[in-house]
Amino acid sequence: xxxxxxxxxxxxxxxxxxxxxxxxxxxxVGLVPTMGALHEGHLRLVDASLAECDRTVVSxxxxxxxxGPGEDEDRYPRTLDRDCSLLAERGCPMVFAPSASAIYxxxxxxxxxxxxxxxSLEGTIRPGHFRGVxxxxxxxxxxxxxxxxxxxxxxxQQVLVVQQMVxxxxxxxxxxxxxxxxxxxxxxxxxxxAYLTPIERQQAAGLYKSLQLAESLYQAGECDVATLTGHMxxxxxxxxxxxVDYIAFVAAGTxxxxxxxxxxxxxxxxxxLGTTRLIDNLTIG
Amino acid sequence: xxxxxxxxxxxxxxxxxxxxxxxxxxxxVGLVPTMGALHEGHLRLVDASLAECDRTVVSxxxxxxxxGPGEDEDRYPRTLDRDCSLLAERGCPMVFAPSASAIYxxxxxxxxxxxxxxxSLEGTIRPGHFRGVxxxxxxxxxxxxxxxxxxxxxxxQQVLVVQQMVxxxxxxxxxxxxxxxxxxxxxxxxxxxAYLTPIERQQAAGLYKSLQLAESLYQAGECDVATLTGHMxxxxxxxxxxxVDYIAFVAAGTxxxxxxxxxxxxxxxxxxLGTTRLIDNLTIG
Numbered sequence: 001x002x003x004x005x006x007x008x009x010x011x012x013x014x015x016x017x018x019x020x021x022x023x024x025x026x027x028x029v030g031l032v033p034t035m036g037a038l039h040e041g042h043l044r045l046v047d048a049s050l051a052e053c054d055r056t057v058v059s060x061x062x063x064x065x066x067x068g069p070g071e072d073e074d075r076y077p078r079t080l081d082r083d084c085s086l087l088a089e090r091g092c093p094m095v096f097a098p099s100a101s102a103i104y105x106x107x108x109x110x111x112x113x114x115x116x117x118x119x120s121l122e123g124t125i126r127p128g129h130f131r132g133v134x135x136x137x138x139x140x141x142x143x144x145x146x147x148x149x150x151x152x153x154x155x156x157q158q159v160l161v162v163q164q165m166v167x168x169x170x171x172x173x174x175x176x177x178x179x180x181x182x183x184x185x186x187x188x189x190x191x192x193x194a195y196l197t198p199i200e201r202q203q204a205a206g207l208y209k210s211l212q213l214a215e216s217l218y219q220a221g222e223c224d225v226a227t228l229t230g231h232m233x234x235x236x237x238x239x240x241x242x243x244v245d246y247i248a249f250v251a252a253g254t255x256x257x258x259x260x261x262x263x264x265x266x267x268x269x270x271x272x273l274g275t276t277r278l279i280d281n282l283t284i285g
Numbered sequence: 286x287x288x289x290x291x292x293x294x295x296x297x298x299x300x301x302x303x304x305x306x307x308x309x310x311x312x313x314v315g316l317v318p319t320m321g322a323l324h325e326g327h328l329r330l331v332d333a334s335l336a337e338c339d340r341t342v343v344s345x346x347x348x349x350x351x352x353g354p355g356e357d358e359d360r361y362p363r364t365l366d367r368d369c370s371l372l373a374e375r376g377c378p379m380v381f382a383p384s385a386s387a388i389y390x391x392x393x394x395x396x397x398x399x400x401x402x403x404x405s406l407e408g409t410i411r412p413g414h415f416r417g418v419x420x421x422x423x424x425x426x427x428x429x430x431x432x433x434x435x436x437x438x439x440x441x442q443q444v445l446v447v448q449q450m451v452x453x454x455x456x457x458x459x460x461x462x463x464x465x466x467x468x469x470x471x472x473x474x475x476x477x478x479a480y481l482t483p484i485e486r487q488q489a490a491g492l493y494k495s496l497q498l499a500e501s502l503y504q505a506g507e508c509d510v511a512t513l514t515g516h517m518x519x520x521x522x523x524x525x526x527x528x529v530d531y532i533a534f535v536a537a538g539t540x541x542x543x544x545x546x547x548x549x550x551x552x553x554x555x556x557x558l559g560t561t562r563l564i565d566n567l568t569i570g
Contacts, residue, residue: 143455
């Protein structure tokens, strides 16, 4: 176990010049954008970057513009010291942890306008969310002009938004999406799991169970999305998960709904357990 | 007079790698984004870049997304061969001239959302114009990651939009605005001047005359914007310029209207001569 100290950079100019110096010396740089409250899902992204790049930077920034009114920005867990310890153990040398006022300076008014990708699934439930995500990711890419950036597949639609932005804006960065990391009972790791009461935590395993059910029914020959969705709803209800925002079957790599599974398909869902909103997805077909 | 040949690059990857190679070798790169139909105004931007940077790239791209319905995208002059001759004479080594389909590929849907700057002056008359400008400029900055980019001050509000975007998106490029270049009678050079009939061309000199009138009245002690605007309207009418979109007095570096001139102030105007729309501005105070 490595326990070297993590350098925490808060200044934009310092972060950029460190990265540019590394690249000028021929190093490749990997960026892992996070909102902190790190868990094993984040750390696997860090592992991937450490394995593939000469230098890794983890950004920790709870981005205000991706939270809507009444969402959980205020209570979002902020655990910088613990995050740095975890990163030090993993061997990550540098954290970029700017203040909100360094990222959104007075008079800030330019944003990324995300297209149709923002008009379904999470975008419908969380208006403005992907505009905020895309804007801060673009800023982070410009501050830390990395060669590769690592994102978790749990946030399926976020990965699509970032990939679309990179393509449309001709950004010279490779977007790498890494598999969702799960707890032993299948719950996708998320910083928001910390909000769950013990009972909700038990119920939350039902999210992945319903995705697995769709997969096994599909493998047994069921291709009709309405039928599969019905089974998933029953399965979620059995786990006492009744506040389901959506269950969606979309063609993999898109947010285009399908009625029958005829190729790679992402099953995505969002549900509320008490005051906590969780999302998950699984690719089948 | 230099007459070396200009290299015309149409491929995005080739353009980027040429620039990155130059920078890796320690050279600074200047970008002059244009829509072609080059005139002396553009060429002075090229001169500035050649003087200040080791390598200069002129982009020539008639950007469809900055034209509104019914505007002049179709008739906008396209004169690539002549442009290249002019640039060769000036000693500019490289032109980036992509096709529209290379810049806006199928499925493109991410844009730059410009804030309040787009809600006055040109933005009011040309909805979506600055969204298109900012988007293509961001793309050009990403394709040609130059150290400096040169813009003409005639497009005052465009310069502000680009500066705001560079600041808000943390782009590592210096935006340089260069003085407006004028014909002998004062008409600001513009590719659109080519649309003017001989009579309109004579009338067009009235635009700058009205700006000069405001300046001389101000120098004689008149600070009231309503009074100055009235004099300008009369002056424009004397030149048979009656279709005035706006006459605006704004605090320099902003689009905030002022009622009295108490400091550096930009007088901006837009008018139509026949089917041709022209803009100009002058800083006074």
